[in-house]
Amino acid sequence: MSYHIVSIDSPDCSLSCKDGQLTCKSADGERRLPLEDIAAIIVTSFSASIHSKLLLEAAKHGVGLIICENFKPASLVLPANRATDTLLTRAQAYIPAQLKQRLWQKTIDSKCMNQFSLAAELAPGDERLERLGKLARGRFASKEAECAKAFWRIYADRVAETDDFRRRRDGDGPNPLLNYGYAVLLSTVLQNLFAVGLDPTFGIAHATRENSTPLAYDLMEPFRPCVDWRVADWIRRHPDEKDWQVTREFRQWVTAFPLEKVDYFDLTLDIRGVIEGAVRSFRQAVTTAQSGPYRPWTRTTTKWAG
Structure with a gap:
């Protein structure tokens, strides 16, 4: 290719x-x-x-x-x-369960480390960071859920500045902003899946539903904190909660996040390029039936881009 x-x-x-x-x-x-x-x-x-x-x-x-x-x-x-091209489709359709598990574990490890990294940026010195770090580096069945719970508590305190905030698709507060940002992220991942020939209906963890694209939801997980940071930065610039609406100004602001620069192994690329790299590496893992080639993104820079 x-x-x-x-x-x-x-x-x-x-x-x-x-x-x-x-x-x-x-x-x-x-x-x-x-x-x-x-x-x-x-x-x-x-x-x-x-x-x-x-x-x-x-x-x-x-x-x-x-x-x-x-x-x-x-x-x-x-x-x-x-x-x-049935070769790639067949490889996706019949990924062995053990390989799916390894690919998903790598994905979740990256997501959880990125959540810990962002939490440390938002709340330096917070006593809850030690526990979140241990969870992110651990290996246990409920890791994703436990890390998410710890991360969103810190996010609620330092971004939403309320004990009432809960991360929900139909929630209020920052939730509509997060939902829109995730939709942009999902679309970017979908673009790259189609571009390299991967069928997004064959996922490795998310459930398959009618008209759904579970693989896109799978591979976007490590990049969600990029949206979380972008929204946090918007709220920092617009502290009045009445401005936490999906306005034209916000849409222009959040849709620019894929152009922010991050480190990806030995390279510095925009997030859009990193998503492409991760998707390509996943394709190689599928076609070789090995988890080694898959390289999900884990943040290594000292500062999150603004």
């Missing part, structure tokens, strides 16, 4: 193909990239025009197009040979 996953997010642009190259024309000028170097094209622009020649040439080069609405994939245009 070619390396580049190209994201098109210019508000108004024209996509075409000339001399075997993807051509993107916008108010900022014209950019080109050889189609043979592209794995997939993700179009999040709300008013992009796509020339039919690009669709044909992309198919010849095995390049998929993911067309999004509000950042969520709405249409998937695949070359016929990629749409019928």
Whole structure:
């Protein structure tokens, strides 16, 4: 598979193909990239025009197009040979239970360490951090639930500044802000799953339901604290609770979090690039039937980006 996953997010642009190259024309000028170097094209622009020649040439080069609405994939245009790639689908459908468990354990380990890292940033010196750190580094059946409980108590005190806050999809306080941020994160993970050919309906831990994408929910877990931090920073800048609404200003603010820089092993990438790296590594783990290649993100920098 070619390396580049190209994201098109210019508000108004024209996509075409000339001399075997993807051509993107916008108010900022014209950019080109050889189609043979592209794995997939993700179009999040709300008013992009796509020339039919690009669709044909992309198919010849095995390049998929993911067309999004509000950042969520709405249409998937695949070359016929990629749409019928049963090898990867079979590998996903028949992941051994032991491998699923190892992949999920790595995912949860990263999520819990990221929650501990963020809690330490939000509440340095809090006496509850020692217990949260031990939970995050531990290995037991209820680890995810216990870490979440400890993390949200600290978050409630230091961000919501109330004992009444509970993390719920239908809750009040910061909950609507968190829900919107998680939706953006979910869409970003989905974009990358489609881009590398993974079927999001084959999860490793989350339950499969009608019209659900459990694998996207699985792989987004280590990145949730990125949204938690972004929302915490918004609340710090807007301490009046009446401003804790999903306004246009907030949507613009929170949708920028995938562009924040973080460390990913020996690299410094934006979060969107790290998600791509994690998804690609998961794909390799599935196709090799080994957990070793999977590299979920665990924060190592000393400060969370603002």
